Amino acid sequence: MAMNGHFVSVGDEPVAKDFEHGIQVIDDDKTFTPHLNDYLQKTDVYKAGFNYHLISVFGAQSTGKSTLLNLLFNTRFSVMSDTERRQTTKGVWMSKNKRTGEDGGSVMADNILVMDVEGSDGRERWEDQDFERKSALFALATSEVLIINIWEHQVGLYHGANMVLLRTVFDVNLELFLKDRHSNPRSLIFFVIRDFIGNTPLSNLRNTIVQDLHKTWSSISKPPGLETSSIDDFFDFGFAALPHKILQPDKFTAEVENLGRRFVVGDRSKTTASEQEYTGGIFLPEYHRRIPADGFSIYAEGVWDQIVNNKDLNLPSQQEALSRARCDEITIEAIELFDEKIAPIEQQLNDALKSGKPVTLSDVAEAGAAARVVCLTLFKTQASRYQKSIYVRKLAELEKAVDKRLKDLDEDCARLRKEEMRRLATIIERGVKLRLDDAVGLVFNNLGSGRTISTGDAIGSAVPESATNATSDSATGSGLPSEKDLWDRIWSTFVTVSDDAQSRFKVQSKNFDASEEEVAAGLWRLRRKSWIALREKIEEIMKGSILPKLEENFKHKFRYDDAGVPRIWRANDDIEGVYTRARDYTLALIPILARFRLASTYASPDLVAWIGEQPAGVLPEGEDGLPPIGGVDLEGGKTLEDEMTVLSEGKRQDLAIRFKQAADDVYFEAKRGALGGITQ
Numbered sequence: 001m002a003m004n005g006h007f008v009s010v011g012d013e014p015v016a017k018d019f020e021h022g023i024q025v026i027d028d029d030k031t032f033t034p035h036l037n038d039y040l041q042k043t044d045v046y047k048a049g050f051n052y053h054l055i056s057v058f059g060a061q062s063t064g065k066s067t068l069l070n071l072l073f074n075t076r077f078s079v080m081s082d083t084e085r086r087q088t089t090k091g092v093w094m095s096k097n098k099r100t101g102e103d104g105g106s107v108m109a110d111n112i113l114v115m116d117v118e119g120s121d122g123r124e125r126w127e128d129q130d131f132e133r134k135s136a137l138f139a140l141a142t143s144e145v146l147i148i149n150i151w152e153h154q155v156g157l158y159h160g161a162n163m164v165l166l167r168t169v170f171d172v173n174l175e176l177f178l179k180d181r182h183s184n185p186r187s188l189i190f191f192v193i194r195d196f197i198g199n200t201p202l203s204n205l206r207n208t209i210v211q212d213l214h215k216t217w218s219s220i221s222k223p224p225g226l227e228t229s230s231i232d233d234f235f236d237f238g239f240a241a242l243p244h245k246i247l248q249p250d251k252f253t254a255e256v257e258n259l260g261r262r263f264v265v266g267d268r269s270k271t272t273a274s275e276q277e278y279t280g281g282i283f284l285p286e287y288h289r290r291i292p293a294d295g296f297s298i299y300a301e302g303v304w305d306q307i308v309n310n311k312d313l314n315l316p317s318q319q320e321a322l323s324r325a326r327c328d329e330i331t332i333e334a335i336e337l338f339d340e341k342i343a344p345i346e347q348q349l350n351d352a353l354k355s356g357k358p359v360t361l362s363d364v365a366e367a368g369a370a371a372r373v374v375c376l377t378l379f380k381t382q383a384s385r386y387q388k389s390i391y392v393r394k395l396a397e398l399e400k401a402v403d404k405r406l407k408d409l410d411e412d413c414a415r416l417r418k419e420e421m422r423r424l425a426t427i428i429e430r431g432v433k434l435r436l437d438d439a440v441g442l443v444f445n446n447l448g449s450g451r452t453i454s455t456g457d458a459i460g461s462a463v464p465e466s467a468t469n470a471t472s473d474s475a476t477g478s479g480l481p482s483e484k485d486l487w488d489r490i491w492s493t494f495v496t497v498s499d500d501a502q503s504r505f506k507v508q509s510k511n512f513d514a515s516e517e518e519v520a521a522g523l524w525r526l527r528r529k530s531w532i533a534l535r536e537k538i539e540e541i542m543k544g545s546i547l548p549k550l551e552e553n554f555k556h557k558f559r560y561d562d563a564g565v566p567r568i569w570r571a572n573d574d575i576e577g578v579y580t581r582a583r584d585y586t587l588a589l590i591p592i593l594a595r596f597r598l599a600s601t602y603a604s605p606d607l608v609a610w611i612g613e614q615p616a617g618v619l620p621e622g623e624d625g626l627p628p629i630g631g632v633d634l635e636g637g638k639t640l641e642d643e644m645t646v647l648s649e650g651k652r653q654d655l656a657i658r659f660k661q662a663a664d665d666v667y668f669e670a671k672r673g674a675l676g677g678i679t680q
């Protein structure tokens with residue numbers, strides 16, 4: 001395949017680095033150039049899709065073909081110098097039209113490529129015919145328009161070189177048609193009559209030529225089924241006449257200018273009934289070979305290869321091979337582009353996975369989707385011009401490959417998101433623990449002072465109004481101590497802390513684009529872990545500081561009067577009575593402490609409803625290493641009743657006994673103090 005922008009030497013012959021004279025597509029030795037793609041790229045035709053046109057010029061040597069092309073298209077095909085008179089054009093040359101319209105000439109169709117074909121009398125006779133046939137076949141397989149350049153005085157020479165050439169053209173066209181009856185397009189054969197004197201009107205010359213064409217057509221043997229076909233079934237004909245270049249230079253220039261105006265895209269339907277022949281733009285859509293410009297070089301080379309090796313030229317199979325080759329090439333290009341876009345994202349993700357470098361996952365997803373669009377758009381734009389069945393198949397393959405890559409990406413994102421969620425959950429759980437430690441600790445601390453506190457003190461303004469009100473420490477007349485709503489306070493503290501944590505989790509998990517399911521799972525875990533943290537905190541208190549708290553509670557009731565004034569015991573005070581009331585008061589706290597039950601409902605909080613159902617797709621709890629929760633999880637065999645039991649029956653009794661001993665000690669001490677006071 002040709003290389004972009006670099007031109008190398010082939011054999012001894014240096015390749016024109018600047019393509020000044022166009023490109024020699026086929027050289028004297030019938031070798032096809034490896035640089036056609038370079039040329040098409042350099043001349044900006046490569047990306048034109050179907051928006052280009054191809055013309056081939058045929059005719060005897062030294063009939064002014066190259067001269068005419070150069071004048072029409074501003075090209076620089078070699079022409080015979082008037083002094084040396086030897087053949088110049090060898091093989092087949094191609095050049096892009098260099099007229100821009102800005103140079104004063106007429107504005108022509110976009111991207112016209114002209115092929116200047118070696119004249120037919122430049123070689124030995126047998127070689128000549130062989131090359132002429134081959135180049136005619138090549139031109140017919142690729143070109144929309146064949147210009148036949150003839151001297152006026154040769155018109156009507158039925159046995160002349162031109163009719164021999166045309167016979168070849170018709171012949172090879174039938175050959176191509178047989179292989180491809182469906183799509184073989186029409187071609188325009190455009191006669192340019194040179195050194196037109198004007199004595200015979202052009203219309204007469206045209207009639208003569210048309211007669212000769214029909215005669216030639218009828219003389220060739222047609223394959224079965226085409227015996228009655230007419231030449232008009234395959235070709236359109238056009239005519240132009242140019243005066244003598246040297247004898248009538250001004251007229252010649254004017255007519256060349258007129259001719260130039262016809263190299264535009266035409267519309268045959270615009271021909272009026274009075275017009276004898278179509279005289280509009282010569283590029284009719286039906287002439288186009290429908291080979292995308294970016295595939296032209298492969299196609300042309302393949303066609304030439306078949307021709308030069310005397311193989312049966314089969315254009316449909318050439319087109320199929322081309323479609324496959326180009327779709328593959330475009331796939332590679334599209335994947336390269338995709339890679340280019342996706343590589344930095346993959347790198348970012350890798351860094352994030354390896355070193356915890358932060359990455360915004362929504363950006364990653366967006367960039368992945370954008371890379372997909374860019375890649376598929378490139379493929380669709382270029383490859384859709386090729387055979388549909390091949391294009392559709394290759395597109396599906398490309399989509400599959402790209403989606404597979406994106407799924408890698410997706411999985412990495414999911415992994416990263418999971419890690420980020422876990423990190424976030426850990427931080428939030430730690431916060432929950434700290435706040436519960438504080439708030440729950442404070443509730444129990446104040447148990448000792450005999451003054452239960454407002455949870456608002458511990459958890460701030462997040463506590464709803466009603467929760468704060470519920471803490472007001474007024475005796476209720478139920479006979480229970482005022483600490484009876486201790487669990488209500490702890491539960492509302494807990495719910496507030498946990499709600500707060502949940503909303504923080506929700507907000508922050510948005511940062512890494514977590515799905516609703518992932519957030520729901522995270523919240524579910526967070527609620528469970530919060531509950532377990534609360535349980536642990538309560539257990540810790542029950543194990544360690546509950547006895548001193550009860551003692552303090554008792555001491556407060558025992559040592560202070562109802563007005564909060566410290567009592568000075570005297571011998572005749574009812575120490576036993578105060579002691580018994582204070583002791584019983586505190587003892588009544590033990591059954592309250594023993595179960596997590598709300599004073600408002602006389603029932604445990606509805607933990608099952610509060611934790612909620614396990615979201616689908618979340619690991620069973622055991623796999624997280626978390627203890628099962630009674631009444632919520634089946635495993636572990638614990639009931640909600642068990643879960644809400646803070647002190648077992650045995651522990652209750654043990655606590656009561658130890659408390660009574662401590663209370664007794666306080667009592668004896670007071671008694672001794674009172675007696676001591678008397679003896680003093």
Ligand code: GDP
Pocket residue numbers: 060061062063064065066067068078079080081082088089119194195243244245246
């Ligand atoms: P090609 O071999 O057909 O490409 O012919 P060239 O363009 O190289 O021209 C061959 C010779 O014919 C040159 O000497 C030109 O100056 C001359 N020539 C070009 N155009 C005309 C023309 O319209 N009439 C005549 N009589 N000579 C021409």
Ligand code: MG
Pocket residue numbers: 062065066067078079080088089116
């Ligand atoms: Mg020439």
